[in-house]
Amino acid sequence: MNGPRLERRDAAGLKDIRPQLLDVYAEIYADRLGEEFHSVARFDERLGWNTEVPGFAAVVAYLDDVPVGYAYGCTLQPGTRWWNGLRTAVPKGATEETGSRTFALSELMVVERVRGTGLAGQIHDELLRGRPEERVTLLVERDHPKVRALYEAWGYEWFGEVLPFPDAPPYDAMILRRQV
Numbered sequence: 001m002n003g004p005r006l007e008r009r010d011a012a013g014l015k016d017i018r019p020q021l022l023d024v025y026a027e028i029y030a031d032r033l034g035e036e037f038h039s040v041a042r043f044d045e046r047l048g049w050n051t052e053v054p055g056f057a058a059v060v061a062y063l064d065d066v067p068v069g070y071a072y073g074c075t076l077q078p079g080t081r082w083w084n085g086l087r088t089a090v091p092k093g094a095t096e097e098t099g100s101r102t103f104a105l106s107e108l109m110v111v112e113r114v115r116g117t118g119l120a121g122q123i124h125d126e127l128l129r130g131r132p133e134e135r136v137t138l139l140v141e142r143d144h145p146k147v148r149a150l151y152e153a154w155g156y157e158w159f160g161e162v163l164p165f166p167d168a169p170p171y172d173a174m175i176l177r178r179q180v
Contacts (some may be wrong), residue, residue: 004068055074056072057074069123072105074103076097135178138173157177
């Protein structure tokens, strides 16, 4: 087995591998696919929304030419729905988006066999490399404290509680301030 290969992709570059990305998602969320919010169809819908937003980028990790993880996101635009489900009071202006202020990391996932190898961090760092936004935001399920702790170790700070969709579980919004 060769070491992981990271490949940057834009929205057009996802078309040929989208089925493989859905397979990775289905493997990771196998125990939750019966929940409407976590179904492959709903995930594919959310992925599609992201690819239509300016600033979309993805990084896919391969082992032996098979995707084993990926991350993607986009630049939050003025009027974004990203903050609509925010349930926590935040400072005035904290959720105002300009189309260049915040990169939203929508998904970061790696399959079980590569967890604990540092690959998630490599994917994350490659996705953010060269990005111009001053901050990055992501949502982590409140029931996943180990994942939240990993993001905190990478410099993310808690921002507030979010319910992004009516049928979604509660999430913690986190922010990483960047030097650009």
